[in-house]
Amino acid sequence: xxxGFPVESLQEAPDRQSGGQAHSKDAGKxxxxxxxxxxxxMRILVHDYAGHPFQVQLSRALAARGHxxxxxYSGSISTPQAMLDPRPDDPxxxxxxxxxxxxxxxxxxxxxxxxxxxxxxxxxxTAAAAYRPNVVICSNTPIDVVAxxxxxxxxxxxxxxxxxxxxxxxxxxxxxxxxxxxxxPLVSFHYARKEGRLLRAxxxxxxxxxxxxPAIERLSGTRDNIELIENWxxxxxxxxxxRDNAWARAQGLESKFCFLYSGTLGLKHxxxxxxxxxxxxxxxxxxxxxxxxxxxxxDYLSAAKERLGLDNLVLLPWQPFEDxxxxxxxxxxxxxxxxxxxxALSVPSKVMSNLxxxxxxxxxxxxxxxxxxxVAKAEAGLVAAPDDGATWLRHATCLRNDxxxxxxxxxxxxxxxxxxxxxxxIADRFEDLMAYSxx
Numbered sequence: 544x545x546x547g548f549p550v551e552s553l554q555e556a557p558d559r560q561s562g563g564q565a566h567s568k569d570a571g572k573x574x575x576x577x578x579x580x581x582x583x584x585m586r587i588l589v590h591d592y593a594g595h596p597f598q599v600q601l602s603r604a605l606a607a608r609g610h611x612x613x614x615x616y617s618g619s620i621s622t623p624q625a626m627l628d629p630r631p632d633d634p635x636x637x638x639x640x641x642x643x644x645x646x647x648x649x650x651x652x653x654x655x656x657x658x659x660x661x662x663x664x665x666x667x668x669t670a671a672a673a674y675r676p677n678v679v680i681c682s683n684t685p686i687d688v689v690a691x692x693x694x695x696x697x698x699x700x701x702x703x704x705x706x707x708x709x710x711x712x713x714x715x716x717x718x719x720x721x722x723x724x725x726x727x728p729l730v731s732f733h734y735a736r737k738e739g740r741l742l743r744a745x746x747x748x749x750x751x752x753x754x755x756x757p758a759i760e761r762l763s764g765t766r767d768n769i770e771l772i773e774n775w776x777x778x779x780x781x782x783x784x785x786r787d788n789a790w791a792r793a794q795g796l797e798s799k800f801c802f803l804y805s806g807t808l809g810l811k812h813x814x815x816x817x818x819x820x821x822x823x824x825x826x827x828x829x830x831x832x833x834x835x836x837x838x839x840x841x842d843y844l845s846a847a848k849e850r851l852g853l854d855n856l857v858l859l860p861w862q863p864f865e866d867x868x869x870x871x872x873x874x875x876x877x878x879x880x881x882x883x884x885x886x887a888l889s890v891p892s893k894v895m896s897n898l899x900x901x902x903x904x905x906x907x908x909x910x911x912x913x914x915x916x917x918v919a920k921a922e923a924g925l926v927a928a929p930d931d932g933a934t935w936l937r938h939a940t941c942l943r944n945d946x947x948x949x950x951x952x953x954x955x956x957x958x959x960x961x962x963x964x965x966x967x968x969i970a971d972r973f974e975d976l977m978a979y980s981x982x
Contacts (some may be wrong), residue, residue: 581971582978586611588676590667590692593617593683594624595892596864598706599639600777604970606637613674617663618643621650621837622807623861626780642666651839657687664691671695678977682706686738693744702980704973705745708774710758710888712738714811717884739763746980749973752890752913772972773913774892775964776899780864783901783957784872791873794857796831800943802905803833803874805867806893808840811885816907816935817878818847821856823936830943833857835870871900875949876942881908883929890914898923898960903942903952907935921959923952 587610591598594616602614616627618641627639644662649655668691671679679701681692689705696703716731723730742748742763750759751774760766791797802824808814817834824830832853834844837860848856862870871877877897881889886909894914897904904924908915918924925938942949 581608581974584609584611585977585981586675586677587977588613588615588671588674588679589682590615590671590679590684591682592685592688593620593622593708594627594641595683596625596777596780597775597892597895598682599625599627600779600966601970601973602639603633603637604966605974606634608970608974609636611636612638613670613676614639615642615667615670617641617648619646619659619663620648621861623805623867624864625777626864640670642670660685660687661691664688667692668695672699675699676701678980679703680706680973680977683708686711686734686741689741690737693741697744702746702977703744704747704749704976704980705742706749707742707755707759708751708889708892710738710755710762712762713758713888714885735762743768747976749976754887754890754911754913758887770972770976772969773917774890774895775966775969776892776895776960777966778899778960778964779966781868781871781896781899783953784868786872786875788869788872790862790866790869794833794859794873796833796857796873798829799831800827800829800875801831801833801873802876802878802939803835803871804878804880805835805862805870806879806891808834808836808838808844808880811882811889811891812840812880813882813907813929814840814843814880815847816880816929816932818844818851818853818856819932819936820878820939821848821853822851823939824943825853825855827855827943831855831857833859833873835859835862837861867896868900871896871902874900874902876939877902877904877924879904879906879908879914881906881912881914881929883909886912894918895960895964898956899964901953901957901960903949903956905935905938905942907931917959921955923956923959925952 587605589602589612599614602612606612642663644659648659664687679696681689681703712734715734739762742759748769749772750769759769787797802820804817817832821832832855841858845858879891879894881891890913904918906915906918906924906926907929908926915926918926927934927938
């Protein structure tokens with residue numbers, strides 16, 4: 544709760560247009576119709592470094608209300624990205640543009656990555672200055688890039704909202720502080736102070752989980768500018784699809800039982816759990832463990848597949864976003880991972896997409912993490928602790944053998960997504976924050 548500015552929680556807020564409850568029977572339908580504008584037109588810059596689906600859905604929803612919106616993202620990172628190019632049904636007020644470096648970001652070479660992020664930050668500042676927004680939303684962005692954008696906002700007297708998807712300084716401390724003697728603690732201290740200053744400088748900090756609040760307060764010294772808005776999935780793009788679909792047939796998976804993981808496999812995830820799953824079902828010829836990813840985690844699984852002879856482990860590169868609904872629809876069970884150290888600084892957004900796909904989930908995620916709590920609240924899957932391999936495999940066996948349970952969990956998943964992921968109410972929340980920032 545921001546002092547003097549009561550804003551209802553996402554789950555509990557009444558629909559401001561109809562006065563009804565949170566549930567919307569049209570939640571999964573395209574939002575081509577223009578919404579009534581609740582505030583004077585704003586010129587909004589939304590920066591989402593990762594280019595994820597729900598952030599650009601928010602930008603399109605705000606533009607549909609008559610606000611001028613420029614959506615910027617990185618065109619040089621290796622990660623699954625949304626449908627960011629212009630679409631025929633986009634409102635004329637919406638623009639989307641990639642900021643591209645001369646080569647792909649060196650994700651695992653920290654010195655090169657640091658230099659590239661500084662170069663990216665300069666390009667972002669130039670783009671922001673040329674656009675001349677009167678309010679900025681920044682999401683999913685490295686600390687050094689946020690700092691440059693915040694500097695632009697301070698000099699131009701533009702309020703900005705820090706839409707906090709990850710606590711980067713904590714991740715840096717846990718990686719460098721432990722693995723790099725002497726220098727590591729200095730780097731960690733520098734970024735903790737820097738992130739704390741940025742949290743204080745933002746007009747609002749949008750946290751995606753209550754679990755972030757203690758760390759935000761420790762870093763910034765205040766909770767006065769924090770609003771809680773949980774992540775969601777765009778139901779106009781991701782919804783339940785038939786198990787036998789074009790993508791499944793193209794991969795030869797339409798008649799197989801599929802445990803499926805789609806998304807990043809980075810330092811926050813333990814790919815060994817996926818290899819264990821394939822080993823566990825090696826004697827069941829109808830089971831496939833399908834992993835759609837790239838990078839070090841995928842490389843680990845490729846080596847494990849060869850070393851252990853895991854013919855049932857299917858490894859695929861990133862797929863086009865337009866195929867994602869069918870990719871998720873191919874699953875009998877969708878998977879999500881998160882290491883214990885990452886629980887306080889991250890919430891795997893793929894869990895929200897999995898809910899929208901209407902499939903049961905199997906998670907190896909700490910119980911205190913919002914993703915695990917959401918799946919439990921929705922009664923949409925089974926959760927094991929990340930270090931409890933026995934429970935992970937026992938839950939997997941249960942889901943493999945119980946079609947009725949899978950059907951019930953999948954129906955619960957879609958019901959939760961349809962009730963909760965209402966983009967109009969979510970846009971109301973952000974519109975409130977931006978209007979208040981300009982008042």
